[in-house]
Amino acid sequence: MAESVAGRVFSVLDAFVGAPDTLRLTEIARRTGLPVPTALRMVRELVAWGGLERATDGSYRLGTRIRAIGAAAPCPRGLLDISLPALRTLTSRTGGHADIAVPSDGTALCLVSGDRLPLHATSPGKILLAHGHGPLTALRRHTRHTVTTPGTLASQLIRIRETGLATAHEEYALGELSFAAPVLRNGLAVAAVFVTLPTSAPYARVDGALREAARTIGRGLDAPAR
Missing domain, CATH: 3.30.450.40 (GAF domain)
Incomplete structure (x- = not known):
């Protein structure tokens, strides 16, 4: 069975656990096992939601929405x-x-x-x-x-x-x-x-x-x- 959309989103967020502050798309794809186009689609959706942010060098980091949710826990x-x-x-x-x-x-x-x-x-x-x-x-x-x-x-x-x-x-x-x-x-x-x-x-x-x-x-x- 193909992994669900929610599962792919989880895998992208999970890639940042224990990772450096920022990750490039290729590294996210490597850590998640997703094809680069699929990883890019998941990353773009997370950026639009506020879960990830795109840095000036093109890499990605956890966004303010994830950090705010974490602070509320x-x-x-x-x-x-x-x-x-x-x-x-x-x-x-x-x-x-x-x-x-x-x-x-x-x-x-x-x-x-x-x-x-x-x-x-x-x-x-x-x-x-x-x-x-x-x-x-x-x-x-x-x-x-x-x-x-x-x-x-x-x-x-x-x-x-x-x-x-x-x-x-x-x-x-x-x-x-x-x-x-x-x-x-x-x-x-x-x-x-x-x-x-x-x-x-x-x-x-x-x-x-x-x-x-x-x-x-x-x-x-x-x-x-x-």
Whole structure:
């Protein structure tokens, strides 16, 4: 199966982990294993989004948007950098879009996409709510499937704490199904790793892949600084 667009984007960002401050396109292609034209297309999209910046000598460096997202993460070691390899694996194993979210101003801030998701209507948001990040207020209806009854949502959060897994079936967007698991640091949930799929996609293996991604990222957070 060809690697998804999200996977190629992850690989470009991952190329900068442990790299010099700037990389030339040929080096990005070498580090990612992508053909140069494909790497150029991914780089241009990231530049347009603000994830990369083009230096005066033609090389590329991480952009202000990535740095701002990293600064917003609750973990001082750089949650996004630690998470990228696990997110790439999760994308590859499930065929969905993998991301990681942290609580920010009453929303779930996605560190890869930069999106802000409602807590009550998305799987990463429900993980954060279940672990005390945010109040049960302003339950806005996004689709006919959105849970807007506080008692029903509270029952879901109890179940999420028991199982360590949250789902959202077309609650934020029709045709979209997402799964999330908590990322633990020193035993406390600091983020939610999640994967989004079309409702028509098979998802029998998502549970195991998602839990493994969460454990991998958690181990990276708990690892002693070198």
